[in-house]
Amino acid sequence: MSHKLLEGKRGIIFGALNDMSIAWKVAEKAHEAGAKFTLTNAPIAMRMGAINDLAEKTGSTVIPADATSMDDLQNLFTQSQEVLGGKVDFVLHSIGMSPNVRKKKHYTGLNHEWYKQTLDVSGMSFHKVLQVAYEQDAINDWGSVLALSYIAAQRIFPDYNDMADAKSLLESIARSFGYHYGVKKKVRINTISQSPTVTTAGSGVKGFDEFIAYSENMSPLGNASAEACADYCIAMFSDLTKYVTMQNLYHDGGFSNTGVSAEVIEKFAK
Numbered sequence: 262m263s264h265k266l267l268e269g270k271r272g273i274i275f276g277a278l279n280d281m282s283i284a285w286k287v288a289e290k291a292h293e294a295g296a297k298f299t300l301t302n303a304p305i306a307m308r309m310g311a312i313n314d315l316a317e318k319t320g321s322t323v324i325p326a327d328a329t330s331m332d333d334l335q336n337l338f339t340q341s342q343e344v345l346g347g348k349v350d351f352v353l354h355s356i357g358m359s360p361n362v363r364k365k366k367h368y369t370g371l372n373h374e375w376y377k378q379t380l381d382v383s384g385m386s387f388h389k390v391l392q393v394a395y396e397q398d399a400i401n402d403w404g405s406v407l408a409l410s411y412i413a414a415q416r417i418f419p420d421y422n423d424m425a426d427a428k429s430l431l432e433s434i435a436r437s438f439g440y441h442y443g444v445k446k447k448v449r450i451n452t453i454s455q456s457p458t459v460t461t462a463g464s465g466v467k468g469f470d471e472f473i474a475y476s477e478n479m480s481p482l483g484n485a486s487a488e489a490c491a492d493y494c495i496a497m498f499s500d501l502t503k504y505v506t507m508q509n510l511y512h513d514g515g516f517s518n519t520g521v522s523a524e525v526i527e528k529f530a531k
């Protein structure tokens with residue numbers, strides 16, 4: 262696929278950790294689609310070094326930033342505009358982390374300091390990114406900002422733990438900031454609610470393999486892949502979706518509207 266849908270556009274892509282990351286696929290496809298962008302991740306994630314390969318492949322500059330630090334974000338937006346030669350047209354927030362999930366704390370017995378970190382890294386960081394962009398006036402009119410979410414924001418998936426609360430916050434920020442940024446600069450802000458996908462963050466959730474199989478069986482089209490998610494992101498960054506804003510967009514093969522599927526019922530047949 263090489264539609265030059267993003268020709269002339271500039272962007273910032275958060276969250277490419279390795280070649281399984283959804284953000285990694287978005288960067289590859291944005292490059293194919295003609296965009297110029299900077300890549301960013303938490304300084305600690307840089308240690309793995311893989312992001313430099315992606316930068317080389319896509320002709321991008323890497324600018325480290327902890328998405329919970331306003332200073333890092335100020336620097337990221339300032340430097341990105343310098344490197345790219347102007348305001349940006351798109352931003353991808355592809356960030357998630359829960360110390361409670363990592364350390365296997367049950368939802369009914371959370372460590373509340375870690376809970377704050379989950380909400381800060383996975384939810385509030387989206388507000389911080391948007392606030393810095395808004396204050397610097399760093400996004401062009403009709404620009405498009407996306408964050409990645411999961412249906413646990415609406416329904417209970419027990420092992421998703423406190424990440425569910427962070428995703429609810431994330432989706433709410435897209436609506437609230439989407440209103441204000443829309444009025445001021447016609448910038449659109451949405452979340453994409455993606456199928457479970459095999460990545461470093463995804464695999465941290467307990468029982469993930471069984472869960473992927475369940476979701477595959479419950480989705481008429483099957484689980485959406487990371488590549489397909491990246492295609493959807495490119496469409497959302499393009500001018501073909503200019504009036505879509507403040508939405509949580511399901512990209513899940515139909516999972517969210519399926520009560521039960523024949524395959525799942527079959528497993529209960531006596």
Ligand SMILES: NC(=O)c1ccc[n+]([C@@H]2O[C@H](COP(=O)([O-])OP(=O)(O)OC[C@H]3O[C@@H](n4cnc5c(N)ncnc54)[C@H](O)[C@@H]3O)[C@@H](O)[C@H]2O)c1
Nearest residue numbers: 276278282283303306328356357409457458460461462463
């Ligand atoms: N994998 C799935 O099943 C799935 C499903 C729906 C939504 N999502 C969401 O997609 C997004 C991307 O996740 P992924 O599955 O590609 O996994 P991933 O592990 O490749 O990406 C998560 C990224 O968050 C970054 N990050 C963590 N803390 C950070 C911080 N303080 N500052 C900046 N970056 C930080 C990590 O370094 C990593 O690059 C996340 O928001 C995730 O919740 C994933």
